[in-house]
Amino acid sequence: MPKMNRRQFFILGAAGAVTASVANWAIAQSNKTSPASSKFYKSANGLLEVNLEASYRPVNLAGKQAYLMSYNGQVPAPRLEVKAGDTVRIHFTNNLSQPTNLHYHGLHVPPTGNADNPFFSIPPGENLTYEFTIPKNHPSGTFWYHPHHHVYVAEQLFAGLAGLFIVRGELDEIPEIQAAKEEFLVLKDFDLDEDGRILAPNHMAMMLGREGQLLTVNGQVNPNLSIAKGGLLRLRMLNASPSRFYRLSLENHPLYLIATDGGAISAPVELEELLLAPGERAELLVRGDRGPGQYRLLTLPYDRGGMGMMGGGMGMMGGHRMGSGMGMMGNSSQTSPQVLATLTYQGSVATLPFPERLIPVETLPKPETVRRFELSMSGMGMGMGSGMGMSFTFNGQTYDMDRIDTSVKLNTVEDWELINVDPDRMDHPFHLHINRFQIVSRNGQPEPYRAWKDTVLVRGGETVRIRIPFRDFAGKTVYHCHILDHEDLGMMGIVEIKPAA
Ligand code: C2O
Ligand code: CU
Numbered sequence: 001m002p003k004m005n006r007r008q009f010f011i012l013g014a015a016g017a018v019t020a021s022v023a024n025w026a027i028a029q030s031n032k033t034s035p036a037s038s039k040f041y042k043s044a045n046g047l048l049e050v051n052l053e054a055s056y057r058p059v060n061l062a063g064k065q066a067y068l069m070s071y072n073g074q075v076p077a078p079r080l081e082v083k084a085g086d087t088v089r090i091h092f093t094n095n096l097s098q099p100t101n102l103h104y105h106g107l108h109v110p111p112t113g114n115a116d117n118p119f120f121s122i123p124p125g126e127n128l129t130y131e132f133t134i135p136k137n138h139p140s141g142t143f144w145y146h147p148h149h150h151v152y153v154a155e156q157l158f159a160g161l162a163g164l165f166i167v168r169g170e171l172d173e174i175p176e177i178q179a180a181k182e183e184f185l186v187l188k189d190f191d192l193d194e195d196g197r198i199l200a201p202n203h204m205a206m207m208l209g210r211e212g213q214l215l216t217v218n219g220q221v222n223p224n225l226s227i228a229k230g231g232l233l234r235l236r237m238l239n240a241s242p243s244r245f246y247r248l249s250l251e252n253h254p255l256y257l258i259a260t261d262g263g264a265i266s267a268p269v270e271l272e273e274l275l276l277a278p279g280e281r282a283e284l285l286v287r288g289d290r291g292p293g294q295y296r297l298l299t300l301p302y303d304r305g306g307m308g309m310m311g312g313g314m315g316m317m318g319g320h321r322m323g324s325g326m327g328m329m330g331n332s333s334q335t336s337p338q339v340l341a342t343l344t345y346q347g348s349v350a351t352l353p354f355p356e357r358l359i360p361v362e363t364l365p366k367p368e369t370v371r372r373f374e375l376s377m378s379g380m381g382m383g384m385g386s387g388m389g390m391s392f393t394f395n396g397q398t399y400d401m402d403r404i405d406t407s408v409k410l411n412t413v414e415d416w417e418l419i420n421v422d423p424d425r426m427d428h429p430f431h432l433h434i435n436r437f438q439i440v441s442r443n444g445q446p447e448p449y450r451a452w453k454d455t456v457l458v459r460g461g462e463t464v465r466i467r468i469p470f471r472d473f474a475g476k477t478v479y480h481c482h483i484l485d486h487e488d489l490g491m492m493g494i495v496e497i498k499p500a501a
């Protein structure tokens, strides 16, 4: 078993001290009420036209100055709102000191040209106009945008580049949903020093996927949400963290799931808690049917695996599950619930009706093709610090921009079997661009309800079967692990969608 050497231990110790001071900083900022995420841009007359500038500069985070990467100086980035059929034109400028680009996570738009093209590299100082049309039959839902330049994705997202991209439509028009109070919650962790600068992750944190100890919702620490007695609250949640998982629970309130990554489900599903992996979205209804008071929205402890990578050296750190404050370890092996936001009852209304039916989710035809993808990390057991050659793979291969890994036919349905064979049993959330899919089964067990997804958690040792209709758009795009350090370390493949000859 590998041992942690002195130098590595020193790095850990130093990072630990910084993390602790950040924790104090966070507490000092907690429980401030400020208006929820400010700016948004909405389409008008069928067009959404905006200027977006990525830059590194001081921005206000949780009431304090931090040096972050932002779009238009805002963290989270401005929310964009369109309707199906609208044209989107984004005049994008890269004022970062590294290359970047834009990806529209979850949108069903072309992967080619100046649409959702993940292969662009926009150098520092350059600009590019993205332009595409949202199909007329595009589902309504909670989508988002973030940079997608290979090897910079985790760094740029962690530094603050991410925003919501909302498509309004049929779900918003259901009267009971319309009557609900709508809140957007962008969940994002940061790791800052006393001066508000992003801490660079060490090697281990990159292997596990970097995490920060400062948990923010819309750039705030523990913001207040309110609900009227008798009212309904619609929470539209995005996990915009590069690696952190959120196991969400609201004190004394069940959560009613109404939409997943790819849009509405057919009827609300009552949940005690909801696990949101990086990249995933969920829409929840909360009923204002409890006594007056304050209720905390919590994230509960969750072990996403991978601690085996630490080898024997972790013994001195107190074993497998460590307390929070170990942010530089990358893994959110927190042992107690953490508060994300606080829900307060305010006023009352005549009890609003609860929706019984939402939007039917189609039954997909049987697949024409079944493929297997093994998700793993190669170079097992190399342990902390010695794993410079370690890589993250699909079917044993790391990303190669000149290789097509998977070739599919347009207008066919495929089943992809995602098998997590990671020797350290690390969770890997799998994401596919452009086309949404449905989960067919987990370890052979059928899913309890049909839902549209674009990111699916594949736990250590698990096999998940997904069914994908490849529709409308031909061209090359990518699938990858949405622990973005894993993506940057090679866990990405290229799929080419070929038009029928
Ligand atoms: Cu949100 Cu290719 O990712
Ligand atoms: Cu995506």
Ligand code: CU
Pocket (backbone or CB within 6 Å): 392, 427, 428, 429, 481, 482, 483, 486, 487, 491
């Ligand atoms: Cu991964």
